[in-house]
Amino acid sequence: MTRTALVMVEGASNCSLFVRAAKHLGFQPIVLSANPARYKYLAAEEIEPLYADTHNLDALIGKCYQLRGIYDISGITSSSELFYAIAAKLCLHFGLPGPNPTSIERCRDKFNQRQLLTEAGISVPAYRQAASAAAIQSSAAEIGLPVIVKPAVGIASSGVRLCRNSDELAxxxxxxxxxxxxxxSSPSVLVEEFAQGPHYSIEMMGDQIVGIAAADxxxxxxxxxxxxxxxxxxSDEQHKRIAExxxxxxxxxxxxxxxxxxxLRWTKLGPxxxxxxxxxxxxxxPQLVQLAYGVxxxxxxxxxxxxxxxxxxxxQSHTAAARVLLPERDGTLDWITGESRAAALPGVAEVKLYVKPGAPIVRKGDSQDRLGYVIVTSPSSIGTEAILDCAVDLIDWSITPFPTPIGQQ
Incomplete structure (x- = not known):
């Protein structure tokens, strides 16, 4: 009997969640990667990623044809935004369910995305595209400082910064x-208005909102x-307008x-x-949505x-919250403690640390700065906040600054 497989093209930090879910659904998870060694953590799931040139559509098509000699491939996807469009193209080639790859690629270009939303009459921050330092300065002058300057194509807040004056822009x-x-990809910078107000993150499947989080x-x-x-x-009105x-x-x-x-942000003009x-x-x-809503x-x-x-x-109708652990300085991580004590608290669902003593800490101002996170849940928001504060207070670390180079002392 031919085994059924679910193919994943590369993966993000949540790749193990996808592997477990695929197994739960009765599929053999197969992870294709240009660098299988980066997925050593999947050994705990008894999964060994297979090599494939994941930036080459023809190579991936050939690899999937090889796999079809062993498996019945029921689906293809990726947990990484970087590879979501090429996974969609594979789905299109093999006649499998998947998103429109053209829509994915247009959306990933944030300048293109802004244009499409603006044409549809949807409120977005004022924006300009720039490809030079001079164009960044002139775009900021047109919009008005402060502005956010970021890559037009990118993920995980990489390269994103608020610039408040000409020196910071330069x-x-x-x-x-x-x-x-x-x-x-080719360098393209997006300069946009700094929209201010509470930040909300919406998770959707199809056209249905599954959950709305407050993000800090x-x-x-x-x-x-x-x-x-x-x-x-x-409020009911806020929820309605966010949904719309x-x-x-x-x-x-x-x-x-x-x-x-x-x-999105809820500004003085609305969402x-x-x-x-x-x-x-x-x-x-994903973990928070499951704890809060049971989905x-x-x-x-x-x-x-x-x-x-x-x-x-x-x-279910619970509350759930996560705190991301961020370093306060660059340097060498001497020690980090309290993980087990925090995890033992009632209401703590997960404590995850990404680093170990001896690791170099070099902050770049993006999500790769994270030392780890703590997730908690309870029936009430007040209870959840109290548990989260207690758990985070139990985790501590020490970072020794890097030595100052000779000549800069």
Whole structure:
């Protein structure tokens, strides 16, 4: 009897969640990667990733034909936004369920995305596209300082910074265009208005909102999310308007299939769309949604990948929150403690540390800065906040600054 398989092209930090969900649904998970060694953590799931040139569509098609000699491939996807479009192209080639790859690619270009949303009459921050330091300065002058300057194509807040004056603009332009920043595609910079107000993150499947979180990005100039809380405390009117603008955004971008994540801010003029991500929200969003509503977004995503009907009905009504652990300085991590004590607290669902003593800590102002996270849940928001504070207080670390180079002392 031929085994049924679910193929994943590369993966994000939540790849193990996808592997477990695929097994739960009765499929053999197969992870294709250009660098299988980076998935050593999947050994605990008894999965050994296979080599494939994951940036080459023809090579991936050939690899999938090879696999079809052994498996019945029921679905193809990726948990990484970087590879979501090429996975969609594979689905199209093999006649499998999947998103429209053209819509995914248009959406990933944030300048293109802004244009499509603006044409549909959806509120977005004022924006300009720039390809030089001079164009960044002139764009900022047209919009008015402060502005956010970021790559037009990118993920995980990489290269995103609030610039409040001409010096900061020049410094960040040099970082992005001077050879330090590594571009995944041709350099293209987006300069946009700094929309201010509470930040909300919306998880959707198809045209249905599954959950809305309040997100705290801490202090500028960088935008690394420090905390997520489900459900966000919204009035009925706020919830209605967020739902309306979310659905209109999906229609404008042609994103009718599968999971989406939308970030917006509630400004003095109402909801303003910051970004539409054409994929499932990253860690810890899936875990929080499951704790708060009882909906396993990863499993429901894989159901639609293999052509099954998803079940998004709320099974419980709890609160859930996560705190991201961020370093206060660069240097060498001497020690980090308290993980087991925090995990033992009632209401703590998960404590995850990404680093070990001896690791170099070099902050870049993006999600790669994270030392780890803590996830908690309880029936009430007050209880959840109290548990989260207690758990985070139990975790401590020490970072010794790097030695100052001779000549700079």
């Amino acid at each position: 410094e960040h332009a040099d970082y992005l265009l001077g050879g330090t920043y590594i571009w995944p 990005f801490g202090h500028p100039p960088h935008f690394v999310c420090r905390k997520y809380s489900y459900p966000a405390l919204l 603008i979310s659905l209109r955004s999906l229609q404008a971008l042609g994103l009718s299939w599968g999971p989406k994540n939308i970030d 303003v769309v910051i970004e539409v991500n054409p994929r499932l929200g990253g860690t810890p969003a 396993d977004l990863v499993t429901e995503h894989l159901k639609v990948v293999v052509g099954r009907q998803s079940d998004l009905s709320t099974r």
